[in-house]
Amino acid sequence: MRQPLFRAALAAALLSAAACATLSPEDQALQGSYAALSAAVAAPHRTPANTARDQYRHPLETLSFFGVRPTDTVVEIWPGGGWYTEILAPYLAQGGGRLYAAAPDWGQSGIRKLKEASPQLYGNVLTADFPAFDANATRVPNGTADVVLTFRNVHNWRMGYRREDKQDYSPEAFRQIYAMLKPGGVLGIEDHRLPESAPVERERTSGYLKTSTVVRLAQQAGFRLAGSSEVNANPQDTADWPNGVWTLPPTLALKDKDREKYLAIGESDRMTLKFVKPR
Template sequence: MRLLASTSVVATVLALALPAAAQVLPTTASETPAERTARRAAMTPPVLLEDAALQAAVTSSTRPAADVARDVYRHPVESLTFWGLTPGTTIVEISPGRAGWWTAILKPYAEATGGQYVAVNNPAESMVVADGTADMVLVARAFHNWHRAGRTAPFLQAFHKALKPGGILAIEQHRAIEGTNPDQTASTGYVSESYIIKAAQDAGFVLEGRSELNANPKDDRDHPYGVWTLPPVRTSAPRNGVATDRPTPLTEAERAQYDAIGESDRMTLRFRKPA
């Protein structure tokens, strides 16, 4: 399993996550090399603690084998590091689903580091946590559904209200070609980055980072049963009541072709609630 896609990117994000005291190493002209070595040795860099806890959660034997097999596409260590996950935080996952792919990592991580993991299925009803107490809200592969139901704006407002000042909104989403209309692409599972960025900014968030960690140039988005044609869902025949589906099942060769693409091309975005 590839754990770090870009050492420089990870190092930069982790540096941003460090407390100010850990980032600054004051020195004076009168300090001897031995004194400087002793002072630095006395520090406990949170980077090492964070890496150990996150690595342990991702490599845990309790994770389902099917989940682990998807790490090559979803890059859990890199993605969570990019989003700025740190020990002891309150993490709210939106609509984790029955499979709970992120849940199997985030919940043990929170428990191991003294944090809190919260799953929220209907943000319109309750965010579960008190207003202004969440450190991170994670949304994975949900905006296409929300757009069709007119829920994008109210849900983002709920996230903003739940987060602390300075809190992070982390987004992973199937990515449509830029310039396309979400009214036309959402039914296939894809929406554009600009659509999400504008919606988040309208809710009061500031875009802090964009990553290509989960990009897949092999995904041309032209699939007979939408994004669900691709792994892990692997829809291979028309679904009842879905008018846009091709009326005939995939052939064996077509199934192999879509499996070879892998999982979708996805945007990976980090927003912050202004302090």
């Protein structure tokens, strides 16, 4: 498994410290960011059901690979119930950063619940519409985000999820993400991975996407692929299940049928891709 770049850089910094006794300001910032992120992942406020999934979602390694710093302005696209928000909100608040939760109105209920239940942790989380089709929508201001993150959502845009016409609006979603990022900003994507040899039609029904599809969509919007990580890979996932990716945990769409089999496989095989908006 490939080591995340952020973690590798930290290891190099620590080795340098052993040799030179002192860290450079850049290495000190790197070490401090990693320590703060580790603390956010281990924080007691996180929901036990969420921490139980760390073994599949690898939040420390994933966010380290994307290079999220505590001083960043971060946009989390479609945060759902706030699995990553539980980590990002206190991490960014501690460092003076800013977090946007961007979703359609129907997709912001989870964030509203977090803000109401724990205003001291999530009260500063900003909300925005995404995708923003309405001229009066609340948008993330163009050119203001250091990092945009989206976890297991691109397949929804490709499928036309929750849109009556089932129209694929992934190109427009990538265009809007590109606009909100600063030059040099990072787009981090994690999604269920479809083998490149599989029929492309399965992207519209299975919840899985080919890596080449995601790379093409990002590049068409103007992004440059900066790296990929296998931190969220699962070679036991063959991506050919009867109810698509939802056959596997945590959904377990078949309920008790072959439940132990799917629990043994674990959560899906996922691509983890880092893109950069050129300067």
